[in-house]
Amino acid sequence: MHDALERRLAELVGRPRALLFSTGYMANLGTLQALCDDATHVFQDRLNHASLLDGAKLSGARSRRFHHRDHDDLERLLARTPAKAAKLVVSDGVFSMDGDVANVGALADLSARHDAWLMIDDAHGLGVLGAHGDGCVGHAHDVERVPILVGTLGKALGTGGAFVAGSEALIEHLIQFARPYVYTTAQPPGVAAATLAALDILASEPERREHLRDAIGYFRHEAALLGLPLADSFTPIQPLMLAETGRVMRWAVELHDAGLAVGAIRPPTVPRGEARLRITLCAKHGREALDRLLESLSRLQREEAG
Numbered sequence: 001m002h003d004a005l006e007r008r009l010a011e012l013v014g015r016p017r018a019l020l021f022s023t024g025y026m027a028n029l030g031t032l033q034a035l036c037d038d039a040t041h042v043f044q045d046r047l048n049h050a051s052l053l054d055g056a057k058l059s060g061a062r063s064r065r066f067h068h069r070d071h072d073d074l075e076r077l078l079a080r081t082p083a084k085a086a087k088l089v090v091s092d093g094v095f096s097m098d099g100d101v102a103n104v105g106a107l108a109d110l111s112a113r114h115d116a117w118l119m120i121d122d123a124h125g126l127g128v129l130g131a132h133g134d135g136c137v138g139h140a141h142d143v144e145r146v147p148i149l150v151g152t153l154g155k156a157l158g159t160g161g162a163f164v165a166g167s168e169a170l171i172e173h174l175i176q177f178a179r180p181y182v183y184t185t186a187q188p189p190g191v192a193a194a195t196l197a198a199l200d201i202l203a204s205e206p207e208r209r210e211h212l213r214d215a216i217g218y219f220r221h222e223a224a225l226l227g228l229p230l231a232d233s234f235t236p237i238q239p240l241m242l243a244e245t246g247r248v249m250r251w252a253v254e255l256h257d258a259g260l261a262v263g264a265i266r267p268p269t270v271p272r273g274e275a276r277l278r279i280t281l282c283a284k285h286g287r288e289a290l291d292r293l294l295e296s297l298s299r300l301q302r303e304e305a306g
């Protein structure tokens with residue numbers, strides 16, 4: 001089962017090979033720990049997922065963070081690094097708390113120019129973005145330009161686990177040296193079988209992704225009419241920027257009581273003053289659910305106004 005799933009995942013994202021990990025956290029930890037040491041310079045977007053930051057820390061690499069999606073800042077940091085040093089640029093594909101998408105093409109150009117490897121964690125793009133649900137990297141950027149690609153299976157695909165995709169050499173190296181791969185029991189074969197079934201659905205029911213795109217468009221359009229402070233995102237992650245923790249908690253509790261499950265995201269997960277409701281849309285959300293959410297948000301806004 002695991003072998004069949006690894007082949008299907010490699011095929012989905014157009015890479016020679018893929019390797020399954022038990023979770024996305026472990027895939028990121030294992031990849032960074034296996035590829036980097038204290039001589040490696042790692043460059044991370046400031047808003048990268050915690051597992052990427054933790055992986056670089058565990059590896060002992062020299063880590064620097066560039067301003068969010070700021071390629072000039074990244075270029076400045078790369079240019080200051082000795083030309084011969086081992087360099088790795090790391091970014092989320094879709095940013096998990098903001099819903100915006102990395103400019104993978106620009107990151108790949110910069111990485112190539114400075115002789116750095118590029119690693120993209122496409123946890124939230126896989127199954128949603130790309131012509132075939134292959135994510136924001138997949139077939140749009142080949143293995144030469146994005147040599148290390150991570151995808152997780154517990155989000156759009158609805159099962160669990162994760163994979164790293166790349167060259168034969170990368171995967172063989174991870175099998176030997178990624179400790180979160182070597183020193184844990186593989187995910188149950190039943191979970192791998194469920195992911196294979198999810199991949200069948202991904203391939204045969206593209207209307208689910210179309211519906212999701214429509215739902216995102218409808219929600220954003222109506223929210224804009226209501227003057228709700230949505231972040232600039234075209235992915236299923238639609239953060240409502242309420243700023244204060246107390247306000248976010250109040251709204252989240254009210255929404256919960258109205259039968260709406262919305263994440264309350266607050267420091268330290270996001271910077272102080274940037275607390276938000278993390279609205280996550282999915283292919284099963286129809287007009288009725290979206291209208292119910294919009295009505296509740298509108299009511300909360302009106303009540304606050306007085």
Ligand SMILES: Cc1ncc(COP(=O)(O)O)c(C=O)c1O
Binds near residue numbers: 023024025026124162
């Ligand atoms: C961008 C990103 N990478 C990795 C992970 C970790 O994946 P997992 O939940 O499978 O450990 C998450 C969230 O859980 C995520 O949002």
